[in-house]
Amino acid sequence: MREFEPLTVEAPEARAAAVGVVVLPDEKTQPAFILTRRVTTLRRHSGQWALPGGRLDPGESDEQAVLREIHEEIGLKLSSSDVLGRLDDFLSRSGHLMTPFVLWSSDSNLSANPHEVDAAFKVPLDDLDRDGNPNRTPLLSFNLVNSTVYAPTAAILFQFREVALHGKSIHLGEVEQPPFAWR
Secondary structure (H helix, E strand, C coil): CCCCCCCCCCCCCCEEEEEEEEEEECCCCCEEEEEEEECCCCCCCCCCEECCEEECCCCCCHHHHHHHHHHHHHCCCCCHHHEEEECCCEECCCCEEEEEEEEECCCCCCCCCCCCEEEEEEEEHHHHHCCCCCECCCCCEEEECCEEEECCHHHHHHHHHHHHHCCCCCCCCCCCCCHHHHC
């Protein structure tokens, strides 16, 4: 991850956000990542599958924001030393410029914030390579936790899979998102 050169996007009109692919051991000590389902009461992206993260507070760096948001949403207290690397910026159709980080947590005790997260799942990394994953017809998606996860989350997970798990140096380019993610 440290050798990967992520692409940055300049989009001053976009709302800056940072998200984390948090890798940790699950109960069987197999590596897993955290996938959340947002609560249905949120104004934006309610009920959608997401990686922990959110908007930057004034004066906050992308890294500071992702560490704060991970703590607020799923209760993990991580630090800069837990950051393994960064992936390509992703400009969503809803106007967010997302900066994804890959982080390691030795703590696997999640505490989902009920005001933001309906549920938090530990998804085995092997599920990203399961038959049918990823699906690219008609939109890039992954079948995870008995549901379909679309871009932008699926796009970030696809790049994570290729870069971190398969050692490839790929960049996302433009990945189409379903209309429900545009709001």
